[in-house]
Amino acid sequence: MSTNEELLQAITAGSEQDSSPNIPENLTVLPLRDVIIYPYMIFPVLIGRTSSLKAVSQALERDKFIFAATQTQASIDEPALIDVYPHGTICKILQVIRLPNNLLKVLVEGVFHGVIEKPIDNADCLEAHVRILKKDDIIQDAELEAYVRKTYEAFSAYVSTNKHLPPEIQSAFENIEDPVRKLFYAAANIDKNVHAKQEILQQTSLKMQYKQLLEMLKDELEVLKLEEELDTKVADSIQKTQRKYYIQEQIRALQKELDGDEELSPEMLTLLHGIESSGMPDVIKKRVLEEFDKFKKTMSMSPEYSVLRTYLETVIGLPWTNITDDSTDLRHVADILNEDHYNMEKPKERILEFISILKMAGTAKGQILCLSGPPGVGKTSLARSIARALGRSFVRISLGGIRDEAEIRGHRRTYIGAMPGKIISAMKKAGTVNPVILLDEVDKMSMDFRGDPSAALLEVLDPEQNNAFNDHYLELDYDLSKVLFITTANVKYNIPAPLLDRMEVIDLNSYLDFEKVQIAKKHIVPNLLQEYALKKFKISFSDKALLKIIREYTRESGVRNLEREIASILRKIAKEIVSGVQKSTGKGIKVSEDSIEHYLRTQRFKETNSNLTDKIGIATGLAWTSVGGDTLPVEVSIMPGTERLTLTGKLGDVMKESASAALTYIRSHVDNLSITPGFEKGKEIHIHVPEGAIPKDGPSAGITMTIAMISAATGKPVRGDIAMTGEITLRGMILPIGGLNEKLLAAKRLGIKTVLIPEGNAKDIQEVNSHILKGLNIIPVERLDQALPHAFRKWTATRSDSTPQKHDAQHQEKRKKKNISIAQSTSNKKKSGRVSRS
Helix, strand or coil, X not given: CXXXXXXXXXXXXXXXXXXXXXXXXXXXEXXXXXXXXXXXXXXXXXXXXXXXXXXXXXXXHCCCEEEEEEECCXXXXXXXXXXXXXXXXXXEEEEEEEECCCEEEEEEEEEEEXXXXXXXXXXXXXXXXXXXXXXXXXXXXXXXXXXXXHHXXXXXXXXHHCCXXXXXXXXXXXXXXXXXXXXXXXXXXXXXXXXXXXXXXXXXXXXXXXXXXXXXXXXXXXXXXXXXHHHHHHHHHHHHHHHHHHHHHHHHHHHHHHCCCCCCCHHHHHHHHHHHHCCCCHHHHHHHHHHHHHHHCCCCCCHHHHHHHHHHHHHHHCCCCCCCCXXXXXXXXXXXXXXXXXXXHHHHHHHHHHHHHHHHHCCCCCCEEEEECCXXXXXXXXXXXXXXXXXXXXXXXXXXXXXXXXXHHCCXXXXXXXXXXXXXXXXXXXXXXXXXXXXECHHHCCCECCECHHHHHHHHHCCCCHHHEECCCCCCEECCCCCEEEEEECCHHHCXXXXXXXXXXXXXXXXXXXXXXXXXXXXXXXXXXXXXXXXXXXXXXXXXXXXXXXXHCCXXXXXHXXXXXXXXXXXXXXXXXXXXXXXXXXXXXXXCCCCHHHHHCCCCCCCCCHXXXXXXXXXXXXXXXXXXXXXXXXXXXXXXXXXXXXXECCECHHHHHHHHHHHXXXXXXXXXCCCCCCCCCCEEEEEECCCCCCCXXXXXXXXXXHHXXXXXXXXXXXXXXXXXXXXXXXXCEEECCCCXXXXXXXXXXXXXXXXXXXXXXXXXXXXXXXXXXXXXXXXXXXXXXXXXXXXXXXXXXXXXCCHHHHHHHHHHHHHHHHHHHHHHHHHHCCCCEEECCC
16 A cells, blocks of 8 residues: 555544644645635645645644645645745635545635744645734724725626626625625635735735725726627627628629629729739730629629639739840840859850840740750859849749649649649749740659640740740730740750750850869859858968869869868868867968868869779770769670670660670671680670669760770770770761760860760860860771770781771771861860871
């Protein structure tokens, strides 16, 4: 049996004994939470705390008297005497009932008003010396009589106003003669918090207690009066609304019979004024007015009412005639474009051409540009700069992951929650009929059972159709012909052909190292210093420091990671400044090459040429990815085993077919390649492309696989400082490839000096940046046998037929002419690169 249970049994046993009428001076104290007990009140108290149970137990042993005092804070679980009000009520325990869960229900009766004079030591519970505040010497003078009468009036008004009090309370109050009993009875029945009620017990004078009671009643009557006024207003409002609705229905019915015009509400007048002043074409205005007439006849309680109102507000909110004047000053536009972006000559030139046509013809329809390039090269920011240069509004629409046609064309109004598509929403946001709208990530749309959003874009981007674009929500023809649409894509080949046919593609190539340095100095560092409030510390980066970050901590086509690394350095410098480690001087803070490792720790990419040694069975290819160019080593091993071709490295179908074509070519030209016929008999040929977790596919690895297999079959090492790209046919022809600029940049980044490219790509060299060509020996080859002398340092092959020699004689003169043309183009690039011929 627990201690509390034993205590409960002792308490219930003690409550049945008789008690002496004498009140002891020392009483145990019963702390009360959110409850106050007045004299002459009979009140049940639930007790569960061990200290309170012991206080009741000891009170039963002392003639059943206990001092009940309210806690100053109800949240205190084990209060001390300082945590209860000193003024309280001496109570007599009338009954004790034991409840489940070790609870005790004690029925007490307030006897006298008392005050704690001093604490008494008691290890089990609270105990104090209590002085009784009796009011036996009450003088019934005129002032007290006035207090009693005012209290009677106020309490009567309070009971009659308060709906929660029964009228019997008023009758009981009238039957009480004793002014002290009247006081405590009224105070006990007022709906007020215990701290306000405690103020009555804190007063020792009966008149002051009556004064405190009157103030409480006055405050409560004011609150009840306000509550009654609010109830009356709410009831009147409801009745007024119902009455108005009833009268409106009667008027509507009468006007329908009389065929009269209905008086328009202010809301309808606003909508009608918006329709009239919007400047929309007459055909569309007629259609919108029909919707407005339908809206007038719809009851405001109907769901159709809000649908029609939203539709009309959407139509009115669209720009119909508001147009911004284009800035046609070529020098001003060029200055803005140069201010925001470094280099990018081709897109800048295209924008200036657009401005020229706009200035001469007054309009330039059908201008839909597609900025294609790896992430981080500035496609989105360039579109924003174009809008700023032209002085037009700019709105960006992200198309990545969109698979619902309704996202473009809008939802039909038959659906709940219908809304216009992204195009119309963008026009509303722009506020003009000629904004610049950026359709971002146009190559990342998908399709499912809800339709093909790329097909919906055909109407938007077709200059012959977008002058009457029909959104499903509006069901009106909207003119988009004045809009300058700019799209962005990482991989233009992922754009559906019909959609790509409507756009003029401008390729934004990967940045070179020197370009990244200039971008960091002119844009990234100043912007970050402004953002981090570090301009006053004059922080600067040396060119060598920026190059170290670019080459050893970031390898990317754009500058996003470069910006992150520079931001990381600036945050660390800011921390050093705040902590006092870094002292700012008048000369500023210089970030040098040697301090980069201090801020960014170990470099992520080690600059080394150790991989450029000659190796047997390994050839370096060049690949193009959505994030730029990359080198692709191909490893071949020939070993005894089951006669088969094994391909590993998560290769796609196109690369698997290239490997099969390469093996077929080698087997059919073993005599020319100095390979023993039947070399594959009883051998397993294993082709592996490293980084096997990354999927790889594409049509430009044929020459690399072929040369790697020839090296493994002949035992001759492939030059480590040469890279190659191109697809191979069964006859050994090298077919043209794409992404030449990115591939050459990847080769240059690795330290490659010689690159074999297809003959068909020789014309593309003129478009390659001169800084990329610098230090590269680019060799166009038409057939594989032309590439072998360059891929192997010592190559000798026997020709079993005269076909290749005859082919060389036929094209000798043509190659000489091309060499002259290419030489002229490269001389225009300040002879920065060298183009060789096989």
